[in-house]
Amino acid sequence: MDTDDRLSADLARDLDRAFDALVVAHQDRMYTIALRMLGDPRDAEEAAQDALVRAYRALATYDAARIRELRLRGWLTTIVLNLCRTRGVRRSARHARPISLDGDGGPALEPTASRNQAPAEVAERHAERERWASRLAELPPVYRAAVVLRHVDGLSYPEAAAALGRPEGTVKAQVHRGIALLRTMLEADARHDLEEMTA
Amino acid sequence: MNHPLDPTTTDAAVGAALADLAATAPAGLRPKVLVETGLADAYAHIDSPIGPLTVAWNGRGVSEVAAATDGPTFEARHRAATGRDAFPMDALPRRLAEAIERRLNGDRRVRIDLDLRGHSPFEQDVWRKALEIPRGEVRPYGWIAAEIGRPRAVRAVGTALGHNPVPLIVPCHRVVRTDGFIGQYSLGGPDNKRTILRSEGLDPEGLEAQAAAGIRYVGSDTTNIMCLPTCRHARRTMDVHRVAFRSAKDAVAAGYRPCKVCRPDSGASLAA
Numbered sequence: 001m002d003t004d005d006r007l008s009a010d011l012a013r014d015l016d017r018a019f020d021a022l023v024v025a026h027q028d029r030m031y032t033i034a035l036r037m038l039g040d041p042r043d044a045e046e047a048a049q050d051a052l053v054r055a056y057r058a059l060a061t062y063d064a065a066r067i068r069e070l071r072l073r074g075w076l077t078t079i080v081l082n083l084c085r086t087r088g089v090r091r092s093a094r095h096a097r098p099i100s101l102d103g104d105g106g107p108a109l110e111p112t113a114s115r116n117q118a119p120a121e122v123a124e125r126h127a128e129r130e131r132w133a134s135r136l137a138e139l140p141p142v143y144r145a146a147v148v149l150r151h152v153d154g155l156s157y158p159e160a161a162a163a164l165g166r167p168e169g170t171v172k173a174q175v176h177r178g179i180a181l182l183r184t185m186l187e188a189d190a191r192h193d194l195e196e197m198t199a
Numbered sequence: 200m201n202h203p204l205d206p207t208t209t210d211a212a213v214g215a216a217l218a219d220l221a222a223t224a225p226a227g228l229r230p231k232v233l234v235e236t237g238l239a240d241a242y243a244h245i246d247s248p249i250g251p252l253t254v255a256w257n258g259r260g261v262s263e264v265a266a267a268t269d270g271p272t273f274e275a276r277h278r279a280a281t282g283r284d285a286f287p288m289d290a291l292p293r294r295l296a297e298a299i300e301r302r303l304n305g306d307r308r309v310r311i312d313l314d315l316r317g318h319s320p321f322e323q324d325v326w327r328k329a330l331e332i333p334r335g336e337v338r339p340y341g342w343i344a345a346e347i348g349r350p351r352a353v354r355a356v357g358t359a360l361g362h363n364p365v366p367l368i369v370p371c372h373r374v375v376r377t378d379g380f381i382g383q384y385s386l387g388g389p390d391n392k393r394t395i396l397r398s399e400g401l402d403p404e405g406l407e408a409q410a411a412a413g414i415r416y417v418g419s420d421t422t423n424i425m426c427l428p429t430c431r432h433a434r435r436t437m438d439v440h441r442v443a444f445r446s447a448k449d450a451v452a453a454g455y456r457p458c459k460v461c462r463p464d465s466g467a468s469l470a471a
Binding site for chain 1: 210213214216217218219220221222223224225227228229231232233235236238258
């Protein structure tokens with residue numbers, strides 16, 4: 001029985017008592033998905049919060065058998081992705097301003113390094129993550145969602161396919177296409193750096 | 200790390216860089232979710248005529264109003280009473296703060312959701328009835344008991360009002376002893392009850408002087424209607440037309456009928 005199965009069983013038995021454990025177990029990954037889809041830490045926190053509240057309200061209407069059968073990881077992922085989609089649409093409709101990537105949050109919001117790393121290494125690792133986050137943000141949303149679920153969140157292809165509501169083959173193709181685009185960007189960045197160094 | 204132009208830069212290396220993009224949720228996320236779902240409460244302080252108060256709320260409504268204390272004391276008491284954690288906030292949500300201020304200023308139309316889970320239906324009936332008493336007026340315990348269909352449960356009404364978790368919002372301070380004296384108050388004792396009633400435009404000492412003189416009902420000899428002394432209709436009656444009664448029975452015997460607004464016959468014996 002994995003953690004989620006145990007959690008589902010606890011939720012089916014006593015939703016109010018067990019829900020905090022669901023929040024603790026899934027808040028980081030739901031926030032991560034929202035952050036990598038939306039780019040802005042504040043938007044991401046709101047989307048993750050909204051998703052968890054909706055999950056609670058939905059669970060409150062489900063009977064115990066239905067809760068026990070839920071595949072929590074995928075189900076929660078679908079909820080947060082849907083909210084990111086509506087937020088993304090709303091945002092771009094209202095003001096098409098460039099999204100800040102790790103935003104003003106940066107290192108303060110994200111523990112990036114263990115204590116024994118030298119400050120220069122910490123800064124370099126943070127800068128590296130920033131670069132990857134901005135490359136990810138440049139991907140078309142369809143590829144971005146597939147790549148985030150498979151490689152940032154670490155879902156299996158069947159799980160990612162279920163969460164996205166697309167056939168597994170389609171998701172695989174979207175992940176491969178997304179990775180290929182990211183490699184192209186990486187190579188373009190490297191060429192750019194090289195030109196600057198030799199200029 | 201491989202040089203990006205190195206042909207050995209694999210998809211696996213890209214995957215590893217992406218896996219490093221996992222983030223940690225902000226510390227405020229979990230409390231916000233638990234508060235919004237009503238599995239925990241938030242709390243903050245507001246000012247009132249009787250000094251600073253602590254107000255606790257969650258996504259279902261306001262769950263507690265208490266005299267302000269330090270955070271750990273409040274949190275421990277709140278947990279003992281509700282079984283829920285309470286998280287400190289800088290301030291109440293703006294809309295809630297405005298609604299409470301308007302309610303305390305006498306606007307009964309403003310809606311304030313209450314979270315009264317865990318309390319008995321009887322207690323909730325008592326508190327809902329107390330909500331109907333207008334600012335600047337008071338009703339006896341027996342009136343509440345009669346109005347909720349439990350005329351003999353006067354003492355239980357007093358106990359329920361003493362357990363009111365949201366004093367001031369549910370105005371239990373507007374419920375007084377059946378003999379007309381002000382009586383006890385859960386939020387810091389009778390002096391606070393007087394202070395609040397005074398801030399609502401009542402004269403508690405005047406009321407008690409009237410009670411001491413045995414006056415329990417007031418009528419108007421132009422309308423032949425009798426009221427509880429603080430009913431807005433009784434207070435409108437000019438002194439020359441005001442008639443005082445010691446009992447509802449006396450008033451009925453004198454040809455007066457009960458006011459339909461304050462319903463002075465609730466909890467009073469009219470039988471001759």
